[in-house]
Amino acid sequence: MRWSGQRVRADGVGEAAALPGLRGLLRSVRTPEFAGTVFHEVEAKSALNRVPGSSPMPFRWTVNPYRGCSHACVYCFARNTHTYLDLDAGADFDSQIVVKVNVGRVLAREVARPRWSREPVAMGTNTDPYQRAEGRYRLMPGVIRALAGSGTPFSILTKGTVLGRDLPELVAAAREVPVGLGVSLALADRELQARLEPGTPSPRARLDLVARIADAGLDCGVMVAPVLPLLTDSAEALDALLGRVRAAGASGVGVLALHLRPGTREWFTAWLAREHPALVPAYERLYRRGAHVDPEYRRALAERVRPLLRRHGLDRGSGVRRSGGEEAGPGPQAGFPASDVARRAPPGEPPAAPVVEQLTLL
Template identity: 35%
Template sequence: MRWENLSSAPPDTGSPSGAASAAPPLPLALPGAVVRTFDTPAFAGMTFYEVQAKSILNRVPGTSRVPFEWTINPYRGCSHACAYCLAGETEILLADGGTRPLARLRVGDQIYGTVAQGNHRRYVRTEVLAHWSTVKPAYRITLEDGTELTASGDHRFLTPRGWKHVVSSPPGDAPRPYLALTDSLVGTGRSTATTDARPGGPDGRLDGTILGSRAALRIRGIEPLDGELRLYDITTGTGDFIANGVVSHNCFARNTHTYLDLDAGRDFDSKVIVKVNAGEVVRRELAAPKWRGEHVAMGTNVDCYQRAEGRYRLMPPILTALRDFANPFSILTKGTLILRDLPLLRQAATVTRVSVSLSVGFVDEPMWRSVESGTPSPRRRLDAVRQLTDAGFQVGVLMAPILPGLTDTEESIEATVAAIAAAGAVSVTPLPLHLRPGARQWYAAWLAREFPRLVPRYRALFGTGSYLPQAYQREVTARVRMAARRHGLHRAGSGEARQVTPTDVPAPVVEQLTLL
């Protein structure tokens, strides 16, 4: 998408339910956009920039490896991700052994994070890469030793059983692990985190020291606080930091929003560009004499069925236009919200070729929680595959991403392909991990934190590029195809899609407008 094809939104004539106009500074590339926030927990700390797109059908650069030429992206940025924040007075452990309040940290400061080595987690020095603040609801977590932490409900702390959010996910979102009164946190706790008591001695040299969890760090209480508080967060080189003596997760960064004068981390997750006139523009462009009815791919850049779609409902008018012009299209998504538009998809499939694919890279739930926790779980996505199949679609599954050394084992491939087949999919297409700039930096930090033993292998595999060697891709693809044959699946061919007969489509349901 060329951003000069966006203009500011017209005067506000209505907004999604629960929306309120906001007035934070606009990105330089989006002058005059209508800015909204939503007064709901699911979108706390997020800002939506409503813009008028001048065009919506985007031509893919000829140098791209993707097998399609045109895309539609109604959103830029993604609300799948979570935002993690702590109170500004939270003491952060510095690389010199001292502490400093989180609000006073700055980019470039040297602090301590951790890395996993075998069954242990050790202190390592790291750097603050980004620093920001937001205002949102908060909770107080109190530990047995008197340590107190004030954090957002999305924030994650390390327990002996892995990372856990402060509270459970909002209603309707995928389940996520969250803290309970039986949990303990990993670290020393604030009350024992004085210079003399820290592991490593009074000189503050903690490098390589093993962290653990003590009975004194058992959670005594979790209580919501009144109103909203200004909270802060950072991005670090290890993906975590030491907050009031316990290990705290940080927000990760991706280099996507930089074209809009937005940063690649927090802004991608919290500042979503919404092309509010997408349905109107796509209808106009499909009617243009120069348009040849070429295949259009959706969901290949940013998920068109991310959580924000539940508010903005941009996809129904887009699908209606594609149906009315009998224009072939495909959708790739991790979002189960696609089921809302099942009647429209079936209507479109009576007049053109419609391809629906869901992305399920693996079925390992702990791995999903670690690397894709902001998306619907693999189980929920496979449930969506079953419902789409029952509706008459031949659903393909993109087995992506396949992670070297983590989800490319025979056991993982077999379990994933078996689950895909059991859900009723007709094909599986493997796609090994590729790391573009931005995603590469985030994944490298995550890998070093969670699986440091694999870092040398990834360096050898990727070098300075974005793609795995062809030999590796061929070998993994062959193993997925063998598993697919064992389970009666085949690899999708280019252009394979689903059409249903008109008799399969129920009559449109006439709905009464909402009464106010």
């Protein structure tokens, strides 16, 4: 699991010295297999993260084996969390990855305590637990076993096909506790996907993962997220993607509009100015109120999506939730992870559209 001879200097030179906000650092390593990426291996003091009581999320606990994400999605809502480590929300988020090497052991200890009430735990609500590094560090099997062995329900949302490795563990866990699995897939256009999400598996690979999960006898929801105004939001593009999602065997679907929090907004806007400069003024108008897209756009997107969901048989039993939190299907019980339900709509926005907002940053 470790990479000998690849240590980054920690004597005041290099990346390791630039992490004053990181506790429990064991070492920082790089390897040719992950060119341009530094992994900061830490011993975590705790694994369970309590969700703030003010959060509208329908779960109270999360587990994040990694901080930062090599998926490098330009729109990732978790980017600003890296600034807590005195790292930036842009390139550092993509390339300076914190690895909690003892997360499985710590979690097993925490969920074995008598006071642990076995509340549902969500994963993939911040950074992806199945990003590429998981293929090497193999943290998730221990996490899965700890949760299932303690009788704790859990959900996982991912873009990472490494999850396929753990299907036997997940099938076994589902015999013991409720397990929700979800795959995030924003678009089917391979060329655009490679520019937006350069570190992620292809859309085809993620659809194949959905099929593998279904073939293993587990329900799998798909998050069509985020929908990017004027780039991926046409009826034709959404229709084609929802058709492929349905054909892959998804048991649920959610459609989420792009959400631009601080940190993410600056990184995404810089990308947009390079790749699609003509769209910058339109985005400035659509997001002039802040992180949430303009309410009129959300209404229009909802009207566009609603008949497409019906066409593909995804409007019943799909786990789609309305933007105000009202459920439009059976939700997590249909294989839609608890981490994927809607957060509350901004004040004054209508709760009737079957398009849900991007997750709150936890």
